[in-house]
Every structure is written in C-alpha cells, then in structure tokens.
Amino acid sequence: MRSLVRETQLQPRALIYPLFVCEGEGLRREISSMPGVYNLSIDEALKEVEVCAALGIGGILLFGIPAEKDEQGSGAWASDGIVQRALRAIKALPASKSLVTIADVCLCEYTSHGHCGLVARDGEHFEVENDSSVALLAKAAASLAAAGADIVAPSDMMDGRIAAMRSALDAAGKHNTPILSYASKFASAFYGPFRDAADSAPQFGDRRTYQMDGANLREAMREIEQDIAEGADMLLMKPAMPYLDVIREARNRFDLPMGAYQVSGEYSMLHAAFQRGWLEPERAMLESLLSIRRAGADFIVTYFAKDAAKAL
Ligand code: PBG
Numbered sequence: 001m002r003s004l005v006r007e008t009q010l011q012p013r014a015l016i017y018p019l020f021v022c023e024g025e026g027l028r029r030e031i032s033s034m035p036g037v038y039n040l041s042i043d044e045a046l047k048e049v050e051v052c053a054a055l056g057i058g059g060i061l062l063f064g065i066p067a068e069k070d071e072q073g074s075g076a077w078a079s080d081g082i083v084q085r086a087l088r089a090i091k092a093l094p095a096s097k098s099l100v101t102i103a104d105v106c107l108c109e110y111t112s113h114g115h116c117g118l119v120a121r122d123g124e125h126f127e128v129e130n131d132s133s134v135a136l137l138a139k140a141a142a143s144l145a146a147a148g149a150d151i152v153a154p155s156d157m158m159d160g161r162i163a164a165m166r167s168a169l170d171a172a173g174k175h176n177t178p179i180l181s182y183a184s185k186f187a188s189a190f191y192g193p194f195r196d197a198a199d200s201a202p203q204f205g206d207r208r209t210y211q212m213d214g215a216n217l218r219e220a221m222r223e224i225e226q227d228i229a230e231g232a233d234m235l236l237m238k239p240a241m242p243y244l245d246v247i248r249e250a251r252n253r254f255d256l257p258m259g260a261y262q263v264s265g266e267y268s269m270l271h272a273a274f275q276r277g278w279l280e281p282e283r284a285m286l287e288s289l290l291s292i293r294r295a296g297a298d299f300i301v302t303y304f305a306k307d308a309a310k311a312l
Contacts, residue, residue, distance in 0.1 A: 008294045010286065012056040012309035016102065016259070016301040020197050021045050021086040022065040033193035034264060035271045037303050039065055042086050050095045055309035059100035061153065061301055062086060063198050066110055072118065073110030076140040081110075084147035091148035102180060103149035105141045105165070106156045107133065114195075114202040116156040116210060128210055134161045138168035145174040153180040153236060157210045162230035178233035180259070184220035184246065187211035190239045190265030197264065220246050221253060228256060237297065239263040241288060244295040251296025260297035262288065267303040282311050 020039045022029075027041035040048060052060055064083035066075035075081045083103055090096045108116045117133025119126055138161065141152045152169070154161050162181055169177050187208045195201040212220055224235060235254065237247045238261035247260050270288065273279040285304050292300050302308065 013058045014299040015305040016059045017305035018061045023067045031197040053095035061102045069112040073107035075110040077143040087147040102151040103144035105154040108200040134164045138164040141165040142168040142172040145177040155182040166231040180234040181227045181232035183224040183227040193268045194264035240292045247295040259299040262302040
C-alpha cells in the first residue's frame with residue numbers, strides 16, 4: 001500500500017555519478033575526505049562507466065585533473081585535454097550507450113591560481129575578469145562537445161556564458177548539444193572536499209565575487225531567469241540539502257528540466273557520521289536523496305549514485 005501512495009520516487013535512472021579523471025594508468029587514488037571516491041586514470045574510469053551502466057544509472061559527470069596548470073587554464077579547451085581524451089574513450093565503450101555523458105565546464109581545475117576564470121592582478125588587488133573568461137569557457141564547451149559530451153554543464157558562474165557557449169556550440173556544428181546550467185551556484189563551504197578531489201582550491205581570495213550569496217533566494221531566481229533567456233536547456237541547482245527551499249522555489253517558477261547536485265561536503269558529512277556509527281548508512285543516504293527529489297529536482301548528481309542504485 002505504501003508503494004501505491006508514494007508521492008516521490010527514487011530511481012537509478014535519475015542519478016548522475018561524478019568521475020574525476022587524471023593522467024596515468026591503472027591509477028585509483030582515494031580522496032581522503034571522500035571515502036569511496038577516487039581520482040581515476042582513463043582506463044580505471046572506463047571500469048567505473050561499465051559499473052554505472054550495469055547498475056542502470058542515468059549518467060556520468062566528468063571532471064578533469066590535468067598534469068599541468070597555467071594562468072589561462074588552457075587544459076580546459078585542449079583537444080587532447082584529459083577530459084576530452086576520457087570522453088573519446090568512454091564514447092567508444094558499448095556500455096556508455098545507456099549513459100548520458102555530461103562534461104563540467106569550468107577553468108578552476110586547470111588554472112594555476114584555482115579560480116574559475118582569468119585573473120587580473122594589480123599588486124594586492126585581484127579581480128576575476130568576467131568577459132575574457134567567458135570567451136575561454138565557450139571554447140572549452142565547444143571542445144568538450146566535439147570530443148563527445150552529450151551535455152555541457154557550465155559551473156563557472158561568469159555572467160553571459162550561456163549565450164556565448166550556445167553560439168560557440170552552434171558554430172562548431174553542435175546545435176543538438178544541450179547546456180545544463182549551474183545557474184544559481186552558491187558560494188558554499190560544502191565544496192571543500194571537492195577541491196581536494198579536483199585540486200582546485202583558489203590560491204588567493206575566494207569565489208564570492210562570482211558565486212552567489214547563500215542568503216539570497218530572490219537573486220538566485222534572477223540568475224536562473226538570465227540563463228534561461230540566454231538559452232539554457234536545463235538547470236542544475238547546487239548545493240542541494242542546505243538549499244532545498246531554493247530548489248522548490250525554482251521548481252515552482254520554471255518549467256525547464258532541473259537537477260540538483262548533492263555536493264562533496266554533503267557526502268562527506270554523512271560518511272563521517274557513518275564511520276562513527278552515528279547514522280544508519282542506507283536509510284540516511286536514501287532519505288537525503290528523497291528530500292532532494294521531493295524539493296523538486298528531476299535528477300540528482302551524487303557521489304552516492306552507485307550505492308543508491310544498489311540499494312534501490
Ligand atoms: C567547479 C566546480 C566545483 C564543484 C563542481 N564544479 C567547485 C567549486 O566551485 O569550487 C563542487 C562539487 C562538489 O563539491 O561536489 N567550479
């Protein structure tokens with residue numbers, strides 16, 4: 001009877017699993033703050049893709065850890081960049097047919113300073129330059145689509161990037177590649193463990209000049225409106241659990257497909273409690289995911305995707 005009257009469903013099909021791809025071979029390096037999550041060389045990432053496909057997971061989201069970083073983050077748009085190579089290998093795998101392959105678009109994993117855009121410095125003062133960054137991000141999106149990404153997902157939070165990416169994708173013949181926009185990404189403490197995983201912590205300053213203030217729900221709605229006007233095809237809300245009200249408000253206002261990202265810190269804090277025996281792992285994991293679906297997300301990006309798919 002419970003299953004007949006259940007209002008919210010959780011399905012492996014609506015889960016996306018993030019993968020951190022790095023150089024090397026046979027490499028599987030656990031991220032200390034994220035138990036069960038690894039930096040993977042491409043050959044190891046392919047194994048994960050097969051596991052995800054076998055579990056009926058909906059898709060994967062790719063992040064890259066390049067061997068070298070520079071001021072511009074040129075690894076983000078290099079045709080032989082780490083994610084571009086991973087994409088080609090993944091798309092050649094028969095198992096990948098049942099998965100949607102999403103590429104994160106940002107510069108922070110590729111820049112030596114760790115910011116999501118280009119930095120102009122003037123003595124003590126520094127500024128992340130919006131417009132010059134947008135041009136590079138658009139180049140990265142086109143390059144990732146050319147390498148085989150089914151969807152590009154900009155997480156940089158520069159203004160005007162969606163329109164620039166749409167024209168760069170169209171110019172590259174990628175009219176059919178949708179943009180999944182992290183339209184209202186909040187400047188959050190919960191990204192901490194990710195920055196260990198992706199080696200992308202800013203070397204100076206913080207991300208508050210381009211990521212959103214956690215206090216502002218109405219501003220988040222304006223950011224989303226802007227991205228939709230520029231051509232966003234889908235939305236990705238982030239973080240999830242500390243911002244369930246924002247997800248609900250976006251669901252009520254906008255009709256675009258919408259996902260939510262249960263970010264690294266949300267995963268790590270649950271794991272910390274599991275390790276101490278303070279929370280029941282399976283129940284707490286599924287409840288956290290259910291809350292995000294109930295708030296209105298169609299799909300969830302989560303480091304629990306494999307565990308949840310098994311439990312379901
Ligand atoms: C890159 C990016 C971040 C995350 C996704 N894309 C980190 C950040 O903005 O610092 C965070 C994901 C997570 O915490 O799991 N801009």
